[in-house]
Amino acid sequence: DSGVTQTPKHLITATGQRVTLRCSPRSGDLSVYWYQQSLDQGLQFLIQYYNGEERAKGNILERFSAQQFPDLHSELNLSSLELGDSALYFCASSLEEGELFFGEGSRLTVL
Amino acid sequence: SQQGEEDPQALSIQEGENATMNCSYKTSINNLQWYRQNSGRGLVHLILIRSNEREKHSGRLRVTLDTSKKSSSLLITASRAADTASYFCATDAKDTGFQKLVFGTGTRLLVSP
Numbered sequence: 001d002s003g004v005t006q007t008p009k010h011l012i013t014a015t016g017q018r019v020t021l022r023c024s025p026r027s028g029d030l031s032v033y034w035y036q037q038s039l040d041q042g043l044q045f046l047i048q049y050y051n052g053e054e055r056a057k058g059n060i061l062e063r064f065s066a067q068q069f070p071d072l073h074s075e076l077n078l079s080s081l082e083l084g085d086s087a088l089y090f091c092a093s094s095l096e097e098g099e100l101f102f103g104e105g106s107r108l109t110v111l
Numbered sequence: 112s113q114q115g116e117e118d119p120q121a122l123s124i125q126e127g128e129n130a131t132m133n134c135s136y137k138t139s140i141n142n143l144q145w146y147r148q149n150s151g152r153g154l155v156h157l158i159l160i161r162s163n164e165r166e167k168h169s170g171r172l173r174v175t176l177d178t179s180k181k182s183s184s185l186l187i188t189a190s191r192a193a194d195t196a197s198y199f200c201a202t203d204a205k206d207t208g209f210q211k212l213v214f215g216t217g218t219r220l221l222v223s224p
Contacts (some may be wrong), residue, residue, distance in 0.1 A: 002153060002155075004153075004190070005172075019147055030117040031210070032140070035214070040217075042214070043154075043199065043214040043216065043217070044215050045211065045214070046148060047211055048211060056211040058211075058213075086141070088151070090153060092154075092208070096210070097141070097142070097203070097210040098142075098144075098210070099144070099159060100144075100146075100154070100156060100201075101156070102146075102153035102154045102155070103153055104152060104153045105151075105152075105153055107151075
């Protein structure tokens with residue numbers, strides 16, 4: 001158990017819909033990272049937050065947004081969903097530099 | 112886009128054999144990390160090597176880093192069926208000022224009993 005909790009574990013929705021994925025980082029970790037893993041794109045870095053502030057952006061679509069709340073949990077919002085958004089979405093946390101601790105992921109299926 | 116590219120994409124060996132995976136990257140880095148992922152599960156950190164280190168060991172794992180060639184290798188000795196997983200390298204590029212890990216494409220390792 002990494003200490004990072006992601007909900008929901010599985011999500012099935014339709015094209016055009018909006019979903020929210022939630023992440024609770026390890027106790028004490030200030031950084032939260034979001035990654036998308038799909039068969040054709042591999043593991044793609046989406047966005048990173050540090051103590052409530054956005055720190056780095058990767059290949060995150062404009063239809064996607066995220067935030068980190070004062071209690072350090074984070075949410076990833078995916079809107080106007082397309083079939084190609086079907087993927088595993090991982091959250092990871094870290095204290096500072098070094099090892100990332102990953103959650104078990106949220107598997108999104110868009111039909 | 113990926114910073115790192117692992118080679119080979121897939122590797123199949125017998126228990127007891129050694130497994131070597133390679134990672135090449137494009138830019139100067141602060142550190143390079145290796146992670147393991149069992150099918151459909153979250154990634155688990157294996158080892159971190161800093162840019163000023165050349166080799167690091169952890170149990171049956173040995174990692175080397177050659178910054179002049181922008182490459183790293185992960186050696187798993189005396190492999191076990193339980194080592195079956197995908198292995199990813201992740202690089203922390205030097206120009207960001209803070210950690211931003213970008214993962215490679217991964218090597219799928221199958222260890223047969």
